[in-house]
Amino acid sequence: MRFDYAPAPQPTDFVDLDASYGLFVGGEFVDPVDGRRFKSVSPSSEQVLAEVAEAGAEDVDRAVATARQAYDAVWSKLPGLERGKYLFRIARIIAERARELAVLESLDNGKPIRESRDVDIPLVAAHFFYYAGWADKLPHAGLGTHPRSLGVAGQVIPWNFPLLMLAWKVAPALACGNTVVLKPAETTSLTALRFAEICQQAELPPGVVNIVTGAGETGRTLVTHPGVNKVAFTGSTEVGRSIAQSVAGTDKKVTLELGGKAANVIFDDAPIDQAVEGIVNGIFFNQGHVCCAGSRLLVQESVYEDVLAGLKRRMGTLRVGDPLDKNTDIGAINSPQQLEKIRLMSEVGEAEGARRWSPACPLPERGYWFPPTVFTGVSQAHRIAREEIFGPVLSVLTFRTPDEAIEKANNTPYGLSAGVWTEKGSRIFWMAQRLRAGVVWANTFNRLDPASPFGGYRESGYGREGGRHGLTAYLRTGQEAGQ
Amino acid sequence: MTSTPCLARAGLGEVTASDSSLRRFLHGLPGVDEVAAEARAAMLATRSIKADAKQFALELPIRMIDLTTLEGRDTTGKVATLCAKARQPEPSDPDVPPVAAVCVYPDLVSEARRCLEGSGVKVASVATGFPSGRTSLAVKVHDTMDAIDAGADEVDMVIDRAAFFVGRYRQIFDEIRAVKQACGQLHLKVILETGELATYDNVRRASWLAMLAGADFIKTSTGKVSPAATLPVTLVMLEAVRDFRDATGRQVGVKPAGGIRTAKDAIRYLVLVNETAGPDWLDPAWFRFGASSLLNDLLMQRQRMHTGRYAGPDYFTVD
CATH class of the missing domain: 3.40.309.10 (Aldehyde Dehydrogenase; Chain A, domain 2)
Incomplete structure (x- = not known):
């Protein structure tokens, strides 16, 4: 006897999308300087979901400068306990808005709603909860008694787990006292922009999280920007290699999470x-x-x-x-x-x-x-x-x-x-x-x-994300910290 | 002597020769990873069954139910009302099909037989010293014969779990064989009592042991031990019947029993069947639910699908 499952579509009517999105800089959405935009397309229907700003060199400049200002004036001075409160708040909002985020992720990325609902988004919230807990306990992480933040982190993430990769990057960076400029992949910007709204909702101090959308050129501009202290990249081995070359000889700290053939x-x-x-x-x-x-x-x-x-x-x-x-x-x-x-x-x-x-x-x-x-x-x-x-x-x-x-x-x-x-x-x-x-x-x-560190050997990259080990990527420890 | 033609063809004729050959075979079956098996069952439980598929999944389980009463206080009166319900689960809607069988203790078989005459509903009887199985083989066979003589169409026997735990597999094999011999053409369901077997490895081994010995159905539970049927246990049993048919060509049915109370539960079991053993098992001849309160919830959900409204429980007969 055949048991064919009838279509069981997840309603999407509670996900409102703007026709066009700007860059998220200094706590607000701003237009890109040269006004360039590109379309974000749903891979399952080929429908245009929204237009997204393409950040040029000036936009990246502005984002990095804003992140620096927020770092110097606010975030680096904030006690860990207070940083943790913001992260807990973000984690709770993500959990509350999980359904909306899951639907948007599936629309934009093409992944099944079962995975975005049961894997991606719960892990995103879990990541923020996890690193929120570390924010006021960094002296006890086994990384020296006074580990210090690095400054501004430039982060470039891939399209396969858009919001989860954002969480892997943003949560530890913020917990450790850094501010960030993040560039999502050009085919999957929408959940990152929704995350920007969540930062606003959580009343995160302006400039602590900045999101610049765009393609490879935007990413290159960000990671080579002299105002960036830390580069974190997840993506192809080819791009990872060129990033490693571009930061060679600088004092930027780098983590690369690249390809695999497991x-x-x-x-x-x-x-x-x-x-x-x-x-x-x-x-x-x-x-x-x-x-x-x-x-x-x-x-x-x-x-x-x-x-x-x-x-x-x-x-x-x-x-x-x-x-x-x-x-x-x-x-x-x-x-x-x-x-x-x-x-x-x-x-x-x-x-x-x-x-x-x-x-x-x-x-x-x-x-x-x-x-x-x-x-x-x-x-x-x-x-x-x-x-x-x-x-x-x-x-x-x-x-x-x-x-x-x-x-x-x-x-x-x-x-x-x-x-x-x-x-x-x-x-x-x-x-x-x-x-x-x-x-x-x-x-x-x-x-x-x-809680588990993740990262590769050889052409799969270096550095670890997740767990206690993931903190080291965003902290100056031991001698580096002048201890 | 111990070998049946289909086992011999599959090269399994010799494995049943002794305790040690059975042990080698049963312990040589691939293990079951507990975490992953439970994760698989949980994933399948997230399937969303809507519209036509839901209608199908609410109607089929009605025809798969072995409507069961197995209490010390069961009387002919209780059995008569249960049989009336079995013949016509929903008096106001003749489209609702009868259930598969009524399942009772052996002494109530004749009453059930009388009440179900001409209905097509089968009479199933528990036997072999149900629920513990702690009687001699002679008594077990006699118990079975009693049920058959009283008119049972199907026999639900229990295995000797003590023998299983001390590794006397051949004893269990012989008992099942003897009961099956007494049953002849009648359907024999073998209850593993998975709640006592405790591990999925044991469930897989007991499933194979029962099938090797000639079980027509393997059934999870007596309903007297907690936990009774669960999705992961049923998953492991469905894998076993699937693999057994691949190996021998003989198809064996599966019956989860106990603890299945809601239409939602039943739909989850159907999904499990569909995606594990496959659609060949989606038939009352190959899959049954041992349940009582499940029926009314199926009727209630079914009526809601047709009318768009829930009627209160008082609108469904309590039997």
Whole structure:
């Protein structure tokens, strides 16, 4: 008997959008100096949601100067306890406005409402709550007795988790006493601008948070700005590399959270049904637009057939479509450019001789879509096993022994995350000691928590965000602080 | 001797030979990660079922209910009213189908049989020293025969959990086989009492053990132990019947019982079935609810779908 779920659309009528947004500088929305604007498009419907200002060099100048003024005059002088109060207030407002933020995130980004509602926005609030708690306890963070703030942080964030990445950047920066100028990705500015309104609602002192919208050029202007003391970037390895070059020789502190090609390792004694869920969650969560996605599946050969059969069956139940339908599992690809990149890499995979498979799944006519895809017969030499695709595309490889699993898992220029699936506790520790990845998940994947540090090895970047470790990125500690 | 044709075909003929071969097999099944299994069940519980899908999901469970009364104070009078409800759950709306079965103690089977004559509603009887199962095999078989002689169409037996915990798997296997033999063509549901088994690994092993021994259905609970049916336990059992059919070609049904009280609960179970074992199980022949108060909530929600209004509980018969 067929049980087809009827459409269950999330109402959107309580999300009011202005036709046009300015830059958020000094606690107010201001027009960009040269008046340039670009359109923010919903990737699921291709409809224009709003126009957004494009910040030029003068606008960035003004934002940095405003942030400096707010730092000197107000924020750096405020006791931690008071900074914490503002952050707690912001966290509470985010929790109160969670539904509105989730809907807006799904509209603008294309991710399923189930994820923005159940993962993104709760984590955003959790991050602000977490760092709010640190604001008055910094002398007890194990970073010296008087860790000091840095000044103005220039922060550039990606489009895959727009508001969550904002939280990862803004919450620790503010908790540590810095002021910020943040640039959201050009395809996903709207929740950052909504966050600006939340700052107003929380009566955060003007200039403590400034948001300059724009594309790559705006970001470049911000991170190379001489008035910025700290650069924090999450995005592609290519851009990260150019940022590292541009700040070389300056005294700017830098954290980079870049790409990944994570190995998800399934041993033959794994809980197979849950491992299949973990594979699905590892690569199809957020359409695979996840820097820590488990995009390389390493399966022990003795369970290869079982795992693959289970995976294909499970992929057949994935629901691809309208991000605002509460039953959607996989939403829209964020932009036509990204869709083209995913298509291209998939063609490369086929041309290199890997076998491509997708379940039969109807895709909507409008918008940018890509079906969940798995490549088998992949070897380490294939580009789809080495390069980040940043889409719902999984490469499956096999191994025979734990040593071989480690060798293959580590055989990548990246090192952001990894997963291990086994019922054997000792093997989890054995693997975790040897995997070169910032995060190793055991019998789970893509699980994030504000108390847990996150960051990469080598081409996945440096520095840690989240947890106590995340504080170090925004503080002058020990000798740096003159102790 | 112990092997049935479908097990032999699947190469499982030898695993049932002894306690140790059963142990090797059952303990060789993939483990269940508790956190991830519960997360999966919780995720599926967020499915939003609307419009036509909701109508479907409110009507199908009515036909899947084993309307149950299993109390020491059950009388023929109580059973008669329950049977009337089972035949015609909603007197004012003849479109409402009858439930799947009425489930009673063996001594009330004949009364249920009499009340349900010609209705198509099956009589299910618990047996084998329900709910604890602490009787000899001879008594268990006799108990089963009593129920069958009185006219039961289906038998709900319990497994010996003590034997399970000390690893006497072959004893459980033999008991199920003996009861199934007594049942002949009649449907045998094997109650695992998952609330006592405690871990999902145990639930998976007990599920396979019951299926290997010939169970037509595996059922979560007696309703006498808390927790009774839960979504994650049912998830693990649905995975087991799915894998068992893949391995042997034989389809086994699943019956969560106890603690399922609202239409919302029932819809969540249907989603779980749909996305775990698949649509083949979305049929009263393969999925049942052991419940009593669930029926009225389904009727109430169903009426609301048709009329747009809730009637108070007094507008639905209490039986």
